[in-house]
Amino acid sequence: MRNRNVLALTLAAAAALAAVPAALPAAAATTANSPKPGGSCPQLSKKLTWYGDNRATLQRMIDERGSCSNPHLGHGTKRPVAAFDWDNTITKNDVTDATIAWSLRHDKILRPKTWKSTSRWLTDAADRALTRACGADVPVGAPLNTSANKACADEIFEVREDGKTMSGAAAFAGTWDHRHTVPQYAWVPQLFAGHTVPELRSYAAKARKEALAAPVGSTQTVGTHEIPGYVRYYDQQRDLVRTLKKAGFDVYIVSAGSEPVTEVWSGGKGGVGIDRKHTIAIRSVLDRKGRITTWNQGCGGVPVNKGEAIPYIDGKRCWINQEIYGVHGKKAWDKQDRRHRIALGGGDADTDVTFVADATGAHLVLNRNKSEFMCRAYDDADGRWVVNPMFIEPLKQKADRYPCATSAYNEHDGSKGPVRRADGSVVPDQRDSVY
Template structure:
């Protein structure tokens, strides 16, 4: 008892002395410690509007996981790099407004950059005879194999190609793809995009993406363009809020990745450099084409999760995005890459806008950021907010109005692996009830 009283007296005396010293210091010295702490806490811009408390909620994750809580992350080195928190974002309609893959395809069709394949049927593992006939009829056989198709003037050919990419159907409405595939690991019309550019080098495809980018960024917001007879958005914009978020995350010591279901060379053109969002090739993951001996794109893709070189069976799509994150970021190989990992091997923050993003965004341990584009499965998860970490924001440019009907979460929002839809389930097996659309433009 006596020792405790002596200790208490000593501490009280020390506290009084420290207070006196602090009072005698200049104002600048007295505030040095808080200022030093703030230097380790990069802040999101308050000039860029977010919905509700979303900025504060994202800032909380940045502060808790980044340099604010662990200043060692600011100094680099192998130890710090090994333990960096990770953030991952989808690209199209998440970091950019509108689809950069569509912009590149549209530019390529308007400038005769699609080469005639030896066989349309062999351009995709799942292409139907109806689609093969429709493409052959529309695009003809006069152009030599490997030569550019005149899609800038041949409206029928441009229409068939773009319609199959857009909807998976021919202009007559016939299914363009058939057979079996895991609907949570791929979708044939997405896998077909890099296959469309077979015969080109990566540098050629990058040059088309750069030209499409320049055109799309120059076009006014709200503008449209015509491809064949299809009318599609004519502009693309970087979301300044997402640029700022990515910049702040990087300053706070996060490793930031893009994980897209687009063609990797196209995504890299948009993600890299100061004019993009400063994410390099190493940190950009998308569909990776296998190249031939001359460096030309083939209809084959690199694989994930124990799936080797393939024709599109394992692209970064729904569960495929989890697989590619686990494999490329965390080094998890084989079938385990398809599985949800422990807390230490999951991203801290994930951002997306569609069902193709729902798995990896849901894996995030800090925040699940979703831009509302009225996509059923991801919005069911977001509005159910089972772990309290889902952050829903309207699109920053031309946000959608409120969806009139509730999302059909209890019956038909989950994308089944075999195709079709079913109820969305929580981790405990309970059914997510239908959800109203409450955060919108």
Template sequence: MRHLLAWTLVAAAALAAAPPAAGATGHPTTCPRLSSNWYGDNRARLQHVIDTRGTCAARPVPGRQRPIAVFDWDNTVTKNDVTDATLAWSLGHDRVLRPARWKDTSKWLTDAADRALTAACGTGVPVGAPLPTSANPRCTDEILEIREHATTMSGAPAFAGTWDHRRTVPQYAWVPQLFAGHTPAELSSYARAARREALAAPVGATRTLGTHTVPAYVRYYDQQRDLVRTLQRAGFDVHIVSAGSEPITEVWSRGVGIDPAHTLAIRSVLDRRGRITPWNFGCGGIPATRGEAIPYIDGKRCWINQEIYGIRGAAAWRKQPRPQRPALAAGDADTDVTFVGDATAAHLVLNRNKPELMCRAYDDADGRWLINPMFLDPLPRRPDPYPCSTAAFNEPDGSTGPVLRDDGTVVPDQRDTVY
């Protein structure tokens, strides 16, 4: 309450010192201005959201919730994946600890993957000791292949069983599980080291780990940094929601002025010694599991509802009334489609050719979808239409189906026009 009162007094003083002047749109022009370049009219449309939804546009009302903005992280705020960058750094510096059994790392890991990892990584170091991955390309290859493609190097499925494909994906959940035995502080230190290397590497740089070629660089998008900071100055409460590891994402989110309390990602359960386990906290009435309810597709909605709006139990999985939804949401992949679609003022999409998300974006059912090419190395135009009417929706059982609007009508196939 003390913080709310202080903020209210500061905002009121600022408004009193600078009375709003009517702009061309008829809205106050005292809101902070975006300064970066965007595709088409996206900058003007984002500025309109800031001008009309920000607390800078009207005198604050005590007790009224600040408007919420939520961003995905990897390939939305940064170019390239920061959890993958940390994993790559860790493999190059022998930071993955040998598990007693590889099958202990994931409830869905197959016998074939267990055998492949055991054969490649060996049993020469004690359980709990660092694997010499920097000098063992076979071990590194198996880990990266499973992370990237959910298969072993021989092509065998690495994960099997039943899971809700709109709430989790095993290879995403597996990365935090690979760091079992470390403390969050240790994992954060690996993320900081990886961050230094990735920001220093030239744009476009790659590295070879085993036989895998992976990106060696990460960049903050200047446009997104500008947008986040402008939203914050305009009174928005800005959050990150990611399917990466939370200690890693927290290291990076500080770079755009977002603190750990506003950063949601896969949150590992710790043992009595404060070390990461293969278990993670659940959402929406689901208890701690080994990866069944991570911030992934519908899981991102659940984590936003639970952690930002305080909605508990099964209700957290459901779309909420407008006052309990973000004003602005931004993402780049199908994993973001649900929470980005929940936004009430603007759905910001970076085009990475992900079918379900792009079907929603191009259909633009409410007229509030904003599509922007990637700011670095944008993809070329997708040659074929997105199969929205038949096979772009990710079903819970892993199959695909048509994308439906809220009224039940089918979204027609969409051509790629923003690239």
């Protein structure tokens, strides 16, 4: 969607991190050369509630890695990097769903030439269901009447939400790498094809205003789907982002949502102060008139594509390596050396497991009972995993153990397998203990 010159930042960040010694376990005592607690680094607010000693653990990471206390990191753009997922990590509830819901209630989805043309994986069953529900009376490129046509709104939202039609038929089929993409996520920006980026941003802004005004716990109806009607920024995450930036970190968002939508929430008045340059999400290719197309920009040697390489599981690592550290080609899919990895990663779902695990300082997890992610978190292989319940409406304890030893890992072919450590050993099943 736009070109970003990140090479200078990449080289500087690499040089900075090269000067940082290997991380101590989170519970280890500070050495004589470590920054003293309460020293020169900005402090996380003690007025905001974190689980257990999580605030202290994150503060220790900030003190260890921040340019605020390390003279080797205090010059120019030589900064450590923190990266966060957006939906249900920085905010409670999904801002993409909020935008889609608003758009469906205000007739902002344009009729495509054919529904099959919107995604390379859309099935004949989905094409028939969408065509039958949405009709063919509206001219191609004109708005569908989804505010009144509940059947059309239902089919669109069901395909987006569950990858199925309302009758239960698979909406997507074929071959894709299940750690690089998921078709219904890639379908969201494709659904807005024909609109300009400013138009999509305006829809996201109106949905944002509505969602922030709605009471906590409220719902809304899309077709016959009942979904959350509100979104809230987590105060703890606002404070963490603000403190990291004051401490000299470069802070990025890496989301599997549509980039214009995420940008509306991450920056601007009332956001968390993360600008467009530091917001990475699915980037649509624009046509000559500046309109969104069904094509996306690629990563890791994948050229312009129909959704094969979005920021999803290993794809988030790819986009971080490419956009922040300047690693291009197939190498962008690989775990990099410590100098070319983030210091802090934060997320809430399996979508985030790879890049959060790549972090060298702390791995922040909001518990939404996502198996692969929670297996990594509770196994705590390096002693730096920080697990916190959701700050608003946290989930109850998961009754069964996470099936780490057998079926929690998302394989590239879509099957399930055991979660393994770096040495190949299998992570045992884990009990849910932070809720």
